[in-house]
Amino acid sequence: MASSVDPRFGVALREFRERRALSLRSLGRLAHRSKSHLHELETGLKAPTADTARHLDQILDAGGVLAGLVDAPIDHAAEAVELLARAAASDVSRDVLDRIEQGVDDLASSYPTMAPADLLPLVRRHLAYVGRLLDGRVTLAQRRRLLIAGGWLAVLRATVHIDLRQRSAAAAHLRAARDLAEHAEHGEIQAWCLETRAWDVLTQGDYRTALDLSDQAQRVAPKGSSARIQATAQEARAWARIGDVGATRRALDRVERLTANLAVPERAEHHYRYDPAKAAAYTATTLAWAGDPGAEQVARAVLTDLDPHGDVGARPRRSASARLDLGLALVAAGQPDEAVALGAQAVASGRVVPSNWWRAAELLAKVEQSGVPEAATLRDLCIEYAPGRRPPADSTPG
Template identity: 85%
Template sequence: MASFVDPRFGVALRGFRERRGLSLRSLGQLAHRSKSHLHELETGVKAPTADTARHLDRVLDAGGVLAGMVDAPIDHAAEAGELRARVMASDVGKDVLDRIEQGVDDLASAYPTTAPADLLPLVRRHLAYVGRLLDGRVTLAQQRRLLVAGGWLAVLRATVHIDLRQRAAAAAHLRAAHDLAEHAEHAEIRGWCLETRAWDVLTQGDYQAALDLSRQAQRIAPQGSSAYIQATAQEARAWARMGDVGETRRALDRVEQLTANLPVPERAEHHYRYDPAKAAAYTATTLSWAGDPGAEQVARAVLADLDPDGDGGARPRRSASARLDLGLALVASGQPDEAVALGTEAVVSGRVVPSNWWRATELLAKVEQAGVPEAAALRELCAEYAPRRRQSADSTTG
């Protein structure tokens, strides 16, 4: 029976190795394993056997952590292991392609609730399988399905790299996603590539580039598609950051028209299927950035819907962002004390990903400008929870 492995095994192995100050070569000498085999374990290309995990545990004095990750019931790794066996044992069939596409949807649906460092090895592994299949003998129809699956996985991988602030890796995989989409003649993936680039440059402060990329995405993506709607919402955000309230409102009105009769998708958490509920969250963010007086009411409604019990709700990352949005709106309306409390909740939740951290620091700057005494405590928390302190062990450019 095949072993299952926690997708975080490679991250943990690398962490224990680096804390011991060992290179892959030196660990290989200690553990009597090849450098290439250890590299495959760390990058998630291969799953360790139970014996290998226990042996590495002893060598690295990992206290049973590595061994405990083997044989855990991790669905994605099980799927990947089965897929790999099928690829190696037989020609590509419909069942294999169906399973790959199901895996793409599973990963895109896991994106809102899974830590980027945990999701990255899973996406990387699935993308490697698709690449291996594309190297084999496939029909034209099978090839297109693989190209489309690879395109979705590549743009998702780029998004995760952006969340981890690994922008060189993100740019490389966005180019790959675009090329795959071009070969597959898949306009929506091309639109998502541009929209993702727009979000990335927006977070870096290049608002004009974000505006231009959002408009390009709208020209390329199919009218009314999720990519088209998201790009329109991204345009509104760019206008908000540029301080043009009129254009911001007009773009938001277009989003409202596009989503007015849009049904809730079967998997609302799917990152590439526009959920009408997202429209309210984007409106709250955008109006908060624009300093619009209507931001507070919308932001309160969004937070109440996402987190009715105050425990983070089913979508804790989105709930953390909603707290930051409401905080900005409250500062603008002269309520900085509550804004500090909301900022504190968002920061200590640990759910503000690195690419979104600038939103927490922006709220901190606003409450400090307002002269709120409690802002000093928020600054200390921001220093404690800043992602740069926690990302070094998880960072990768591959």
């Protein structure tokens, strides 16, 4: 979701930097940003993201001034209120349904870039609004469209709860999404519910259950759907965690075949539309987990594509994960120094969501086992940035 910037942002950034007697290079080291990126921010050549502004606020002790100069993401609650006023007690119009579905796509497209805690209230309000309309007077066709919209919102809400490690809430909304999908006879939402459960149990270390759920999702998902591709990729991850390199490679080969002729979707950032670029990212993760020697080359290519300028790129959450993947591959290749640097960049970006902290913990454990002294720097950052200010090692799955 794009942000606009107050023209005073660059002036304020320079003022706070100079007040701390920091050069652009020094600030870059502290903030894990390139000197050129910071220069572009100060001169107004590039607009900062809200996350970058908040991070610089913290580094420079700016008291929220910088973040205040960056527009907040659009709150779709206002749209929901408008829709409610228009619908009132009358039948739901086609325009209302079209705008609800547009709102669902907007929220799903915000998922890769928006902080989970910021996205959750927006999803919650949209879901509540759909629920109110379902309680009103609707035709059978209108009801099905509302059920489908509610199903997508419920599975998205469950995913955000998982990211925040709120698993009881996630389970409740996955059940709701499944029920809504069954009522609407919507196989793809049902498959996404299973795939989302597979990801959740995989992050908790229950790899066999993740494998079973991924298989169920593939059988439920419509042929050629994004859900089937994602579930197949999830199967590969489960095999990698189990340690079966042969099964991992076979599952990845199936993903490659499924995506071979796949067109780039209109909104590639949409969480429930498989972007062919995701295949490379999942391959990098999976090979790194499997300890495959080919992981380093794939992971480097993915990171270069996501973040060509070293400024976290347009998809900061994916960039953070890509750094963790490459770090893990580098440790296995005997390059723990670079692995530490990449891990530090990922953690300090603030884009490693709570459900992914076990991946940071795994990289930390690996570099500490290597004996490289720089591992202490990564541990300090993990303690500083981990949810609840706890060392991420506490979050490692069994």
